[in-house]
Every structure is written in C-alpha cells, then in structure tokens.
Amino acid sequence: SQQGEEDPQALSIQEGENATMNCSYKTSINNLQWYRQNSGRGLVHLILIRSNEREKHSGRLRVTLDTSKKSSSLLITASRAADTASYFCATADYKLSFGAGTTVTVRA
Amino acid sequence: EAGVTQSPTHLIKTRGQQATLRCSPISGHTSVYWYQQALGLGLQFLLWYDEGEERNRGNFPPRFSGRQFPNYSSELNVNALELEDSALYLCASSLAGRELGNTIYFGEGSWLTVV
Numbered sequence: 098s099q100q101g102e103e104d105p106q107a108l109s110i111q112e113g114e115n116a117t118m119n120c121s122y123k124t125s126i127n128n129l130q131w132y133r134q135n136s137g138r139g140l141v142h143l144i145l146i147r148s149n150e151r152e153k154h155s156g157r158l159r160v161t162l163d164t165s166k167k168s169s170s171l172l173i174t175a176s177r178a179a180d181t182a183s184y185f186c187a188t189a190d191y192k193l194s195f196g197a198g199t200t201v202t203v204r205a
Numbered sequence: 206e207a208g209v210t211q212s213p214t215h216l217i218k219t220r221g222q223q224a225t226l227r228c229s230p231i232s233g234h235t236s237v238y239w240y241q242q243a244l245g246l247g248l249q250f251l252l253w254y255d256e257g258e259e260r261n262r263g264n265f266p267p268r269f270s271g272r273q274f275p276n277y278s279s280e281l282n283v284n285a286l287e288l289e290d291s292a293l294y295l296c297a298s299s300l301a302g303r304e305l306g307n308t309i310y311f312g313e314g315s316w317l318t319v320v
Contacts, residue, residue, distance in 0.1 A: 130308065137296060139209075140248075141315040185248070193238065193297075193309055195248040 101186040101196035104108075109202045116173040118199040120186030121166075129162055130187045131171050134198070140185065143171075176203045207232070209312035211296050218286050226281040226315045230298030236260075237279040238299075238309060240270060240278055243292040247270045251294075254279055286319045293317075 122128070128147045132140040145159045146153045146169065153160045154160045159172040173180055183198040210229045218224050230237050239251040250263035254273035268284040277298075283290055293314045299307040 111265075132311070137293065137314075137316075138312040140297075142308055142310055145308050183283075194250065197247040 101188050101194060103184070103186055103196040103199040105199045106197070106200060107202070109204065110176055112176060112203055112205050114176055116176050116180070116201050117187075118171050118184055118201070120169045120171070120196060122169075122186075122188045123167065124188075125199045126164075126188045128189050129160075129169050130189070130193070131158075131160060131169075132185045132187060133193075135178055135182045143184075159187065173201075176201075178203050178205050209296055209298050209310055211294075211312040211315050213281075213315060214313070215316045215318070217320060220286055220288060220319055222286050224283045224286060224319075226283075226294050226296075226298030226317070228279045228281070228312060230277050230279070230296075231310055233300065234298035235277050236299045236307075237273055237277065238297040239279070240283050240295040240297070241265075241292045242295060244308075248295065252281070265272070271291055274314075277295075280304040283317070288319050291317060291319045 101120050101122045110116050128145055131143040131144045134140045144155050146160050157174045162169045181203045183200045184187045185195050185198045187193045188193045212227045214227040235285050236255040238253050240248045244246050248252045252271050253261040257273050273279045295314045297311040299309045
C-alpha cells in the first residue's frame with residue numbers, strides 16, 4: 098500500500114499564481130521528500146525535509162511538515178509554465194514510498 | 206558528474222519472454238532502488254540493493270528479480286513477461302543508508318512494452 102497520499106489529484110492555475118499541494122501519510126517517518134516528474138520522464142528531487150524540521154525553502158519552493166498531523170505541504174510560488182508536471186511526496190521508513198501524485202498544469 | 210543512467214531507453218518484448226534492464230548509479234552511491242510506474246498508476250517499489258545485497262523487496266512476484274554488481278551497478282530481470290508488465294521502470298540511487306535518510310536520485314527510466 099502507498100504511504101503518502103497527495104491532494105488534490107490535479108491542479109490547474111494561471112502563470113504567476115501560487116500552487117499548493119498536500120501530502121498525508123500513515124506511519125512515523127525519518128524524512129519526507131518531494132519530487133517532480135515531467136511526462137514520461139524520470140523523477141527530479143526537489144526537497145528533503147527531516148522529521149525534526151518544520152519548514153524548508155528552496156528557491157520558489159516551500160515545504161512544511163507537521164508530524165503530529167502526519168502531513169506535509171508543497172507551495173510553489175509565482176508559478177511558471179515550466180512547473181507543469183506531476184508532483185509526488187515520498188516518505189522514508191524502511192523504504193521510500195510514493196503517493197499517486199498531484200498533476201499541476203500552469204496555464205500561460 | 207553523471208547522474209543515474211539507465212539502459213535501454215525503450216524495450217519491446219513479446220509475452221513470455223524475458224527482459225533485462227540496467228542501471229548505473231551516481232558515482233559514490235552504493236544503494237540502488239527499482240520502481241515500476243505503470244500508466245496512470247503511481248510508483249510501486251520493486252527492489253532495494255545496498256552493498257551488493259538485497260535489502261528490501263516490494264510486493265511483486267518472484268519473476269521480478271535483480272542483482273547488484275561489485276561496481277554497484279544493477280540489473281533488473283523480468284521473466285515470463287505479461288502484458289501488465291508494460292511500464293516505465295525507474296532506477297534510483299543514494300549514498301548508503303540503512304534507514305533511507307539520504308536523498309534518492311532517479312534516472313530517466315526504461316520503457317518496457319510487452320506485446
């Protein structure tokens with residue numbers, strides 16, 4: 098069974114807007130990682146946040162982690178057409194488990 | 206620095222045949238992971254190798270097997286191919302980590318089509 102579950106499944110926004118997606122998981126974790134996948138390609142690592150961290154930034158990306166609620170969020174600010182992709186959260190316990198992903202479409 | 210490399214990029218096989226996919230990890234990485242991503246589905250964990258040993262295995266039948274070589278490259282073998290094995294197979298690598306505390310980096314994947 099999948100550990101992480103992303104929400105929403107799909108998101109369509111205008112270029113320049115912010116995009117927020119959430120990830121919920123079930124068991125305790127060592128860290129949580131966010132990845133991006135362009136259609137039919139490999140996954141690109143975005144951010145790793147450890148279980149003792151609450152927030153992390155990388156460029157236009159902001160990730161939060163709430164271990165009490167077993168949830169994480171990924172915020173992409175000032176979105177661009179190139180941000181169109183599927184985004185996955187992955188939790189690391191004894192293996193890296195992925196959710197089904199959020200498909201983000203950024204309209205020009 | 207080269208990333209995770211996978212070969213072949215595309216592979217077409219007939220039902221019942223065997224497929225072999227190859228992966229070279231990032232230099233210095235000793236852990237290799239294999240995932241299956243069927244169309245419309247999420248990533249399903251297949252196998253994790255570290256220091257030449259199988260550390261963990263996903264919920265796949267025994268006809269999915271693999272190995273890791275002394276140079277840490279890896280091979281995934283799928284025997285007795287079935288139509289539903291058609292998928293993107295992704296390999297990833299990381300520094301050695303017993304509890305997966307390290308960032309995992311993915312290759313571009315190998316598309317396997319079973320006809």
